[in-house]
Amino acid sequence: MSDSExxxxxxxxxxxxxxxKNPETALxxxxxxxxxxxxxxxxxxxxxxxxERFKYTSQVGVLKARxxxxxxxxxxxxxxxxxxxxIAIEAGLDPEIxxxxxxxxxxxxxxxxxxxxxxxxxxxxxDVFA
Amino acid sequence: MSDSExxxxxxxxxxxxxxxKNPETALxxxxxxxxxxxxxxxxxxxxxxxxERFKYTSQVGVLKARxxxxxxxxxxxxxxxxxxxxIAIEAGLDPEIxxxxxxxxxxxxxxxxxxxxxxxxxxxxxDVFA
Numbered sequence: 578m579s580d581s582e583x584x585x586x587x588x589x590x591x592x593x594x595x596x597x598k599n600p601e602t603a604l605x606x607x608x609x610x611x612x613x614x615x616x617x618x619x620x621x622x623x624x625x626x627x628x629e630r631f632k633y634t635s636q637v638g639v640l641k642a643r644x645x646x647x648x649x650x651x652x653x654x655x656x657x658x659x660x661x662x663x664i665a666i667e668a669g670l671d672p673e674i675x676x677x678x679x680x681x682x683x684x685x686x687x688x689x690x691x692x693x694x695x696x697x698x699x700x701x702x703x704d705v706f707a
Numbered sequence: 708m709s710d711s712e713x714x715x716x717x718x719x720x721x722x723x724x725x726x727x728k729n730p731e732t733a734l735x736x737x738x739x740x741x742x743x744x745x746x747x748x749x750x751x752x753x754x755x756x757x758x759e760r761f762k763y764t765s766q767v768g769v770l771k772a773r774x775x776x777x778x779x780x781x782x783x784x785x786x787x788x789x790x791x792x793x794i795a796i797e798a799g800l801d802p803e804i805x806x807x808x809x810x811x812x813x814x815x816x817x818x819x820x821x822x823x824x825x826x827x828x829x830x831x832x833x834d835v836f837a
Contacts, residue, residue, distance in 0.1 A: 605774040612763050612770075613783070619760045620787070620812075621794055623753055624805050628798035630749045633742050640742075644735040653743070657750070664751055668758035674815060675754050681811055682750075685804060 648690035778820035
């Protein structure tokens with residue numbers, strides 16, 4: 578079997594060679610392609626919202642550093658945990674995933690707050706990606 | 708100093724006792740409160756979109772399992788890495804954060820795809836949070 582006949586099974590689930598031989602597989606591939614476009618659209622929206630979120634948290638970081646507040650805020654975090662858990666359940670999302678999301682953004686925001694505080698309230702330390 | 712006079716400095720950056728004594732701190736607290744409301748609004752939107760994203764990836768998981776495709780798809784992942792990096796830069800987000808987001812959702816989606824495959828294409832294994 579030549580390389581071109583092997584199909585792309587090893588690298589992708591969208592195996593064009595396999596799909597040609599089996600109409601049921603071809604249908605599954607078509608549906609997966611459409612769903613992936615929707616997933617890409619959701620990702621575009623989420624990445625754009627994350628950009629806005631980090632602009633807001635950067636501003637919070639500057640205000641905290643200038644007022645002498647600590648980067649971490651456990652009372653705020655408790656509020657966020659409870660709130661996001663409730664929103665996740667209402668939206669039909671496993672609350673464990675919402676908690677993983679929260680941990681990811683809060684950890685990253687705190688790390689950036691510390692850098693702003695260490696630079697004496699200068700958000701410039703985060704360069705263009707404040 | 709009594710407990711009530713100590714302020715809530717240890718637990719929160721919104722230290723009401725400290726803010727009362729200093730108008731500049733009070734202004735910072737006011738601005739942080741407003742920014743936090745915007746952050747909460749962004750989180751509501753993102754968690755709702757994550758709920759939709761996992762509904763889509765669950766459908767992909769069922770289609771993959773029934774067609775006998777592997778849960779992982781490295782060609783697709785390469786496409787997503789390049790695409791999200793570009794969108795992040797355009798949106799003013801550190802592309803490192805977009806990549807952390809991608810790793811988080813893709814890892815979780817693959818873990819769920821494996822569970823669907825192990826259950827013979829039955830999304831019911833994910834209970835109500837498919």
